[in-house]
Amino acid sequence: MVTLRTSIPIILLGLLSLAEARGQQVKPAVDVAAPLVIGQTFTLESKALGETRRINVYLPAAYTDSATVRLPVLYMPDGGIAEDFLHVAGLVQVLTGNGTMRPFILVGIENTQRRRDLTGPTTNAEDKKIAPKVGGSAAYRQFIREELMPQVKQRYRTTSETAIVGESLAGLFVVETLLLEPKLFNTYLAFDASLWWNNGQLAAQAGTLLQKSRPAVTVYLATSIHGDTAATRRLMALVRPQAARLGNWHYAPMPEETHATIYHPAALRGFRVVFKPQAKAAR
Secondary structure: OHHHHHHHHHHHHHHHHHHHHHHHHHOOOOOOOOOOOOOEEEEEEEOOOEEEEEEEEEEEEEOOOOOOEEEEEEEEOOOOOOOOOHHHHHHHHHHOOOOOOOOOEEEEEEEOOOHHHHOOOOOHHHHHHHOOOOOOHHHHHHHHHHHHHHHHHHHHEEEEEEEEEOOHHHHHHHHHHHHHHHHHHHEEEEEOOOOOHHHHHHHOOOOHHHHHHHHHHHHHEOOOOOOOOHHHHHHHHHHHHHHHHEEEEEEEOOOOOOOOHHHHHHHHHHHHHHHOOOOOOOO
């Protein structure tokens, strides 16, 4: 009996110690990860292209912090999440945040058939080999003008100011739009534009196209060590004697960059130049 009575506390202590040890092994519940939201996305049924297109939008703090402010819009081909949208949105966020760029709504157009949409017609057999179908830039421009722009104006508080930025074939589309339909945007930024397309016909026709009546616009061109610097310089040479009529054109050769690296540093420089905030008048 004595042994039994003295054993009970020992057994209880053992059970308590076991329960305490088990309690220490129980891990707290892990918080469920939530989506990281940097903007908005929507789809648009396009009659001009005969397909559904995804549109990604970044709204800067100047927009989201206000219920009334209206902002200009920067459009970008190659605007998919897996394309150039994220790093360009990051530039807009940083530059507007540090006051070296005016705030813009960024509208990225995600690709479906990039080489079809961003190229004009070509007679060059090698050009035609890059994709099953090329030469669809006119339809793509119609999509932007007649379907995307009205939808953006309906969805967001915008001003009448618009801009477009693109690199490589998207840069070719930017320059083609600049020369063929200059009223579509106020500002054009093109980096390493593929001006070699169709045996360089777009650049060759630039002299004639620039003679036509056209609005004064802002243009920023940049080329890497792999870019078509010769054609870009010829284009700028045509502009200089008519600068007062054609607007503000800038050219930044960037031989330290390659075709694969030029987009981000060129956009950083370009945005600071063409979207520079206006100096406040001294009181």
